[in-house]
Amino acid sequence: MKKGKGAAKAIEILEALGRIHGARDMVPVGSVQVSGVSYNNIGEHGLAFLEEWAAMGSKAVVPAAMNPGGSDRRIWKSLGFTAAFVRKQERVIKALEALGIRPSLTCTPYHVGVTPKLGEHVAWAESSAVCFANSVLGARTNREGGPSAIAAALTGVTPRHGLHTDEGRRPTRVVEVKCPVPAAADAGALGYLVGRLLASDKGGGIPYLTGVVPPPGSERLTWLKALGAGMAASGSVGLYHLACVTPEAAAQGSKLAKAAGQKSVIRSLDEGRAALNRGSGRLDLVAVGCPHASPEDLTRILRLLNWKKAKVPFWIFTAEEVRRHAEQTGVAASLGRCGATLVADTCMVVAPLKELGIHTLATDSAKAAFYLPSHHGAGVYFGSLEQNVAAALRGEWSAR
Numbered sequence: 545m546k547k548g549k550g551a552a553k554a555i556e557i558l559e560a561l562g563r564i565h566g567a568r569d570m571v572p573v574g575s576v577q578v579s580g581v582s583y584n585n586i587g588e589h590g591l592a593f594l595e596e597w598a599a600m601g602s603k604a605v606v607p608a609a610m611n612p613g614g615s616d617r618r619i620w621k622s623l624g625f626t627a628a629f630v631r632k633q634e635r636v637i638k639a640l641e642a643l644g645i646r647p648s649l650t651c652t653p654y655h656v657g658v659t660p661k662l663g664e665h666v667a668w669a670e671s672s673a674v675c676f677a678n679s680v681l682g683a684r685t686n687r688e689g690g691p692s693a694i695a696a697a698l699t700g701v702t703p704r705h706g707l708h709t710d711e712g713r714r715p716t717r718v719v720e721v722k723c724p725v726p727a728a729a730d731a732g733a734l735g736y737l738v739g740r741l742l743a744s745d746k747g748g749g750i751p752y753l754t755g756v757v758p759p760p761g762s763e764r765l766t767w768l769k770a771l772g773a774g775m776a777a778s779g780s781v782g783l784y785h786l787a788c789v790t791p792e793a794a795a796q797g798s799k800l801a802k803a804a805g806q807k808s809v810i811r812s813l814d815e816g817r818a819a820l821n822r823g824s825g826r827l828d829l830v831a832v833g834c835p836h837a838s839p840e841d842l843t844r845i846l847r848l849l850n851w852k853k854a855k856v857p858f859w860i861f862t863a864e865e866v867r868r869h870a871e872q873t874g875v876a877a878s879l880g881r882c883g884a885t886l887v888a889d890t891c892m893v894v895a896p897l898k899e900l901g902i903h904t905l906a907t908d909s910a911k912a913a914f915y916l917p918s919h920h921g922a923g924v925y926f927g928s929l930e931q932n933v934a935a936a937l938r939g940e941w942s943a944r
C-alpha cells in the first residue's frame with residue numbers, strides 16, 4: 545500500500561467500513577470508478593472535502609476514473625452553463641486529478657476501454673455501472689460511495705463483503721417475466737418494476753430473471769445496461785442474473801435460481817411505463833444517453849433521425865472519448881446537421897437543469913425518468929428511443 549497522509553485516511557475509512565459490514569479481509573481491486581463528481585450534487589462542502597484530501601499528497605495506485613460531472617468541459621458556453629458553475633466544477637475535477645483519478649467523466653467506463661474480467665474485483669460507485677459490471681461482465685463490486693471509492697483508489701483494496709463474496713451474489717427472488725420486452729426503454733421499465741419489487745428484500749435484493757432475453761446485435765448491450773440502470777434506480781439493485789444470458793446464470797443454470805427464497809411474476813410493463821411517463825405541457829429538451837451512449841447507440845439515433853431536423857434541443861449524453869470517436873468518423877457532424885448535440889462529461893440528472901432553463905424533458909431512460917422529478921422538479925415524458933426521436937422532430941411529445 546502507498547504511504548502518505550491521504551492513504552492513511554483511506555485505510556481508516558476502509559477499515560471502518562469493513563468493521564461495519566463484517567468484512568473478512570480486504571480484497572485487491574483491478575479498477576476504481578469514483579462518483580460524487582458533479583458540483584451540482586456535492587456543493588461547497590464536497591469540494592472542500594476533496595481539496596483537503598488532494599492536499600495530503602497521495603495518489604491512486606490502481607487505474608481510477610471519474611463518473612460524470614456537472615457540465616460539458618468543451619461546449620459548456622453554447623449549452624448555457626454559467627462560467628461560475630464551470631469554475632467550481634473544474635476545481636472538483638482538479639482535486640480528483642491530484643488524487644490520480646482520470647477525468648473520463650462517464651458512467652460507462654466499459655465503453656471507453658475499462659472492462660473488468662469475469663470474477664475480477666473492482667470498486668465502482670455509479671449505480672448503473674455497478675449493476676452492469678456485476679451482472680453483464682460478472683465482475684465483483686459493491687456500490688461504493690464517493691469517499692470509499694477514492695479510498696480504494698489510494699490503497700488498491702476494498703473490504704471483502706456483499707457482492708465480493710459467493711454468498712452475497714445469490715439471488716433473493718426469481719422474477720418470471722411474462723410479457724414482451726423488445727427495446728431498451730422497455731428493459732428500463734422492466735428494471736424499474738423489478739427494483740420496486742426488490743426494494744423491500746432483506747439485505748438488498750438480487751433478482752434471477754426468467755422468460756426474457758435481450759435483442760440480438762448491437763442493441764443487446766444497450767438493453768442490458770438499461771435493465772440494470774432501471775432496477776438500480778428504483779431498488780438499489782447491484783446485481784441481476786438473467787437466465788441463460790448473464791455469465792453466472794449461464795454457468796450455474798437453475799441451481800442458482802434455487803437459492804432464491806421468493807418468486808414474483810411480471811405480466812405487463814404498463815404500470816412501469818405509466819409511473820415513469822409523467823410529463824405535461826411544452827417540451828424543453830429531448831435527452832437520451834442515460835447511461836451514456838455507446839458508438840452503436842449514436843449510429844442508431846442517426847438512422848432514426850433520417851436526415852430530418854429536430855425542432856427542439858436534442859442532447860445525446862456520452863463519454864468524451866466516444867464523442868471524439870464520433871467526430872473522427874463524421875457521425876457527430878451528421879447528428880449536428882439533424883439538430884442533435886453530443887454532450888459529454890455530464891448528464892441530465894447531475895447537471896444543473898434549472899439553471900439551464902430546462903423544466904420538461906423527454907427521455908428513453910427509466911433511470912433518468914425516475915430521478916428527474918425528485919432531483920430537479922422536472923416534468924418527464926418517458927418512451928422508446930423512436931418516440932423520443934419523433935418528439936424531437938415534431939417539437940412536442942406524442943403518446944404514440
Ligand code: F3S
Nearest residue numbers: 651672834835891893
Ligand atoms: Fe449515467 Fe447520469 Fe444516467 S451518471 S446512468 S447518465 S443518471
